[in-house]
Amino acid sequence: DIVMTQTPLSLSVTPGQPASISCKSSQSLLHSDGKTYLYWYLQKPGQSPQLVIYEVSSRFSGVPDRFSGSGSETDFTLKVSRVEAEDVGVYYCMQGIHLPITFGQGTRLEIK
Amino acid sequence: EVHLLESGGGLVQPGGSLRLSCAASGFTFSSYAMSWVRQAPGKGLEWVSGISGSGGSTYYADSVKGRFTISRDNPKNTVYLQMNSLRAEDTAVYYCAKGAGVVPVRDWVDPWGQGTLVSVSS
Numbered sequence: 001d002i003v004m005t006q007t008p009l010s011l012s013v014t015p016g017q018p019a020s021i022s023c024k025s026s027q028s029l030l031h032s033d034g035k036t037y038l039y040w041y042l043q044k045p046g047q048s049p050q051l052v053i054y055e056v057s058s059r060f061s062g063v064p065d066r067f068s069g070s071g072s073e074t075d076f077t078l079k080v081s082r083v084e085a086e087d088v089g090v091y092y093c094m095q096g097i098h099l100p101i102t103f104g105q106g107t108r109l110e111i112k
Numbered sequence: 113e114v115h116l117l118e119s120g121g122g123l124v125q126p127g128g129s130l131r132l133s134c135a136a137s138g139f140t141f142s143s144y145a146m147s148w149v150r151q152a153p154g155k156g157l158e159w160v161s162g163i164s165g166s167g168g169s170t171y172y173a174d175s176v177k178g179r180f181t182i183s184r185d186n187p188k189n190t191v192y193l194q195m196n197s198l199r200a201e202d203t204a205v206y207y208c209a210k211g212a213g214v215v216p217v218r219d220w221v222d223p224w225g226q227g228t229l230v231s232v233s234s
Contacts, residue, residue, distance in 0.1 A: 001174075031218065039220050041157075048207055049149075049157065051222035060222070092157055099217050100173045101147070101159040 002027050002095050006104035014112045019080040021107045023093035028073040030097075037097040040069055040078045043106075044089040052091075053078060085111055114138040114223050116208050121228030124198055128232070132193040134208030134225055142166065142186040145211030147221050148193050150204035150230075160206070161193060162216025171216060176202075198232045205229050 003026040013019045023038070030036045040053040051060040053069035056076060066081040080087055088111055093104040120132040134146070147162040161182040162171045170182050181194040191208055206228055209221035 033218075035218070037218055043157075048224040048226055050224070051220050054220045060220075090156075094157075094220075096218055096220065099162070099171050101162075101217070101221075103157040103159070106156045 001100055002029075002098055002102050004093050004095055004102050004104040006091075006093055006107050008107060009105060010108040010110070012110050012112050013080075013083045015084060016082050019083050019087075019109060021078045021091055021093075021109075023071075023076045023078070023104050025074045025076075025095055027098075029076075029095050030073050036072065037095060038069075038071065038076050039094045039096060041092045041094060041103075042087075042089050043092065044086075047089075049092065080109075083109070083111065114210060116210065116223060116225035118206065118208050118225045118228040121206065121230045123231045123233065125234050126199060126232055128198050129194070129196045130198065130230060132195065132206055132208075132228060132230070134191045134193075136189045136191070136208075136210065139210065141184075141189040143214065145214055145216035145219070146182075146184060146191040147209050147211060147216045148182065148191075148206055149209055149221070149224070150202075150206045151227070152201075152204040155204075158204075162211070163191065164216070165211075165214040169215065195230070198230075200232050203230060203232045 041049040043049040057069040090106040148160040179197045184191040209224040212219035
């Protein structure tokens with residue numbers, strides 16, 4: 001199984017300041033079709049997870065442009081350029097290139 | 113608007129069985145894979161099982177293989193998870209989630225239902 005490792009596991013950020021989360025996979029997520037199957041989800045308090053970023057860097061419908069994703073093969077980063085109160089929750093990276101689908105441990109983002 | 117509603121969770125003794133259901137609406141159900149993902153209390157996300165749009169292909173995590181069975185009834189727009197030989201470590205909120213494609217791999221899962229809690233305890 002592909003192991004997904006996130007750092008840090010928790011993050012406390014002042015509103016308006018940036019935040020960055022790293023995700024590393026134990027195998028390359030680059031498929032022979034040219035796509036890289038790395039996704040980012042946010043689970044807000046008391047809610048189900050929701051998709052934020054797909055295929056490394058594409059923002060999902062309705063996601064603010066302060067969210068961005070980058071990376072390649074095994075190293076990926078989610079950045080929030082200016083954190084807002086509504087961004088709090090747990091962020092998970094997920095690989096979808098091979099079954100079983102696997103998730104990172106999660107990174108809890110809180111507001112200072 | 114896509115809507116997923118899970119049901120069937122509850123308290124069950126170790127070794128017991130439970131069947132979860134997920135009723136879907138707002139999209140052409142048979143055209144999309146569906147997955148079950150669980151979250152143990154205070155823990156992270158674990159993919160459990162997936163099924164292709166036609167229902168002809170099913171996939172399982174090793175932790176549930178041989179004990180859980182995923183199925184779907186496309187005319188009823190419903191996906192099921194039959195859980196047998198339940199263990200304490202199966203205690204979790206179980207979410208169903210819509211795939212973005214016909215098979216539950218190389219695509220995202222979104223949206224997710226609100227989840228149903230399964231508690232395995234004597």
